[in-house]
Amino acid sequence: MNILLFGNPNCGKSTLFNLLTGLRQKVGNFPGVTVEKKTGTFSIHEITHTLIDYPGVYSIYPKSQEELVVYDAIKELQSSAEPRVGVVVVDASNFERGLFLFSQLADLDIPMVLVINMIDLAGRNGIAIQLDALKNELKHTPIAVMNARVGLGKNRLLDALAQQIKEQKSENYFGINPTIFEPEAFEQQEADATKRQQSIRKLAERVVVKKEVQAQKSKLDWWLTHPVFGYVIFALILLVIFQAVFTLSSYPMDGIEWVFQQIAMHFAAWVPEGVFQDLLCSGILPGISGVLVFIPQIGLLFFFIALLEDSGYLARAVFLMDRLVRPFGMNGRSVVPLLSSMACAIPGIMATRGIPNAKERLITLFVAPLMSCSARIPVYTLLISVVIPKQRFLGVVQLQGLVLFALYLLGIISALGIAFVMHRMLKQTTRSIYIMEIPDFKPPHWRNIFSTIFEKIKVFTMEAGVIILALSIVIWALSNYGPTEERANAVRELKAEATYAKANAKERNQSEAAVLLEHSYLGKFGKTIEPAIAPLGYDWKIGIAIGSSFLAREVFVGTLSTIYAHDEASGNFRLREKLMREMHPDGSKKFTLASGVSLMVFYVFALQCLSTMAVARRETGSWKIPILQLVLYATLAYTAAWCCFQIF
Amino acid sequence: MNLTLVPISGKAKIKEINHPFLRTKLLEMGVALGNEVTVTMRAPFGGPIAFRCGNSNISIRLEDAHHILVN
Structure with missing residues (x-):
């Protein structure tokens, strides 16, 4: 059966998806758009089910292109009679907000399972949810309390799913007319949302116990968004990442090339001389090696990007950079893909998936190859050593180094220039929105990070590699x-x-x-x-x-x-x-x-x-x-x- | 007064959001009229600002924050 996974951004939905499906995942696109569609399989009592991960949303009504995928999927669900189960993951600390999405879906006659996630953090925020009272309110919805990061509550979730797969019970709890409004009908959406939130607030008063806790005042954010230190820290983090990507990736890259040279040599000895040997040893094997040689860079770069994202720093960097790149028709989210392109444009372009607006994404993707990547370094250094004299400029600066720097700068300036022109030429088809939740800092979750790396490498090898x-x-x-x-x-x-x-x-x-x-x-x-x-x-x-x-x-x-x-x-x-x-x-x-x-x-x-x-x-x-x-x-x-x- | 004038750590109560798209979007994110918010961060050079509402920290561009009227 198809199990559909919904939830707000940062509710731990991906962690839960990885917990259930492990490596049995497939990544593709939703039809017609380049929004990532992740599907995976898992079994309950030896029956295999398919889990479909939808982009994180606050509501079924789309506010960006990415969210339109959820809206379209729900419209389709409404017209189909196929059995299914919807799962809504709710961050326990933001219970009412998560329940809002749950209520929209439950009203559409979809049999639901409710996951109350990140229960440990809620405790620290002084929030306790009385499960018995909640079960009493939502009688036909199996509920699982979880902390997906440590795998706590996985069996409860599987039991809840098994129950709902069998029973297929749905219930309109909030008595609100189950119509789906048009995406642009903001007045109707607002009226509907106001009514829902009133009932949800009443429900929350009956099931949620709040305790005043002293809000932890974090000095960290003051430093990270400081007009001077904020940019210095960001630059330092990037510098460390580039250094690490350059130095660490060179060993596996040399290794991959060496292995393929050895294989080619052995084949040359076995296979009789002729066109076939030549094709195999000088065409196909170096070709495969030329694809695989990118994997260390892609893996390392996405390791760092996923680390920044999962820990919560990336949201601060986006916050910090948004204003600087906006005149060029880009978004704070464009900065990491562009800078990644200085290592290699391939992971850089793959990282533009994080940009929600189609126009901003296209501009970023388009200008990314102008950032001088590491493959240009051998070309630059050879030519510099041939034509630029070893002199000091104004007695201090090495002229050869200065030329190398100028080449990088030329790339960056032209990228921004072309972005600016595209920004003026292209019509904005959807709103450029920047309304983003900045998650609290948390230790990175390794399963999520390695799952990202694995997925990016797989996509590159299988789709671009061919x-x-x-x-x-x-x-x-x-x-x-x-x-x-x-x-x-x-x-x-x-x-x-x-x-x-x-x-x-x-x-x-x-x-x-x-x-x-x-x-x-x-x-x-x-x-x-x-x-x-x-x-x-x-x-x-x-x-x-x-x-x-x-x-x-x-x-x-x-x-x-x-x-x-x-x-x-x-x-x-x-x-x-x-x-x-x-x-x-x-x-x-x-x-x-x-x-x-x-x-x-x-x-x-x-x-x-x-x-x-x-x-x-x-x-x-x-x-x-x-x-x-x-x-x-x-x-x-x-x-x-x-x-x-x-x-x- | 609008939200952009609230200093860091300053508290304010949302009176009106005079932009239908923003009002709906923020409502869905749990920011309703009458809620109390605390400004937490401000990006330099006229960049976005962030405010805390309930247990979430939401950032928004300055030009959008102008539409959020507060007491």
Whole structure:
């Protein structure tokens, strides 16, 4: 049977959902919208039931797009005769508010179970609920008192569910006409709500015993929302998170790549040489590795985000940042996804789910890839070391460091600029509301945090991963195949060269790889676009590197080293020195300040990341937005790079 | 007087909310006319303010708080 789970935000609904279903969860979307729909299964007396988790709401009447899901679901329930049980989770400290939602649902002829949750906190707030009196008031509703965080009352809940599944009893307790009003009919909703709350208040007087407790005055909130300390603390927390994500994720990332290299090597030994071996070892396995390599970053980042959310800090950060990002058409909730994108745009875009307003969410998702992610660091550092002299600026600041900082700043400023333009251009379809409860601080609940991490990783691997893998294989094919005859001729010419005869086996292999890449379809692509990228100061070699780095930006560095492996003049120098010595036919340097800066600026803007596009498609439900991002950011990158090449 | 003028830790009684959407939304969150609220936090630079009503701490933008008239 379908069991529908409802409750106010922060009532412990997700904790209860995780407690009942464990890892037997499925995450998808509600039809037509990108609002997360979590379903899970659990059994009572060996019969399996499905638990559906609805977004947290205060009322069945929607006040945001997310809440519309609940309204639509309830309208559908009303017209169907299928047996079901509704569960309303009530935070015992906010008993009357929770019971309000319960009363709306109970009046609609849905057999209900009532959960009084977080009973421990209520005790500390001086609130005691007399269960016998409550059972007397709600005769046909099984009631379970719980503290879901520690698993207390799970059996009571299962008993209550078993009873209601069998009996299917519903009752209109409050004698209010069970009609569902239109979402915009505020006057009718208000009149209805006022009547309900009057009856609920009377009921509460009979069952709730309140004791005056000295309100704990927390100094913490004073510090956290202070005009100076508040932002300093927020910045420090973010700094610690980034440092941790960078340093901790590099070990598992190296590990994943190493394991896949080993697997590829073993396969290469087993599988007979040929197209299949090549596809498996250089196409599919690196493709899978290229998907899995993101998992440590996604996992770590969501570990910290979930930690901030579950402890209650995130609500304070949103409170603090809302005013600063509003002129750009964003919401306080946009700040964490945007800053997460500085580690990696993939978890950043996935984190935009927390933004309730559709327009604000779209803007945040759209500009997130402009924040310089960690994959750009290898590109930036290589180019900086080639074209920016090791000098001090004004005698104090390291010039190379300053340029790196400027690149990050350029990303942030353009993200805000584009957000501002979108804010002006897009019509607001729904109200931008910011009315949010700020929960009290509480120790984080590990089961909730790990369930979030698990869910995010699963969604990324299963939905975006497949697309990334498929496209990786396409790019692999383009870089490994080309006109057969032309490639054979090129290799023959290479072997005739004098330097080739002198080279050792390793150098010969490298030169052959470089020549083959030059004459592959990807190489053709590089040469074809050379006229187009020449105004930016690039040649076909950089064209190939840009093309192949579409898989992931850091591939740029690897591709350049492959191409420059075959270069008689440069000999055995490291890539950095090779690039510095690279000359145009007329004898001028190829990597000058102008072409280097132009290339770095290109990488600030260009959406050179298949994985980001795959995730944006998943989060918006179509290819429209990622393709628009690709085209707009490519145009921007081209224009900005051209300007830089002209100026410097 | 409206809610934005209440200082931190200041108490006030809600007299009227002159905005149908806000009035309904806040009512559903348990903030009804006649309730006593205590302002708990104020975000810097004209950001949102937060107030406690019963056992919940609710934050709202300043422009919306202007609609909440208090005694």
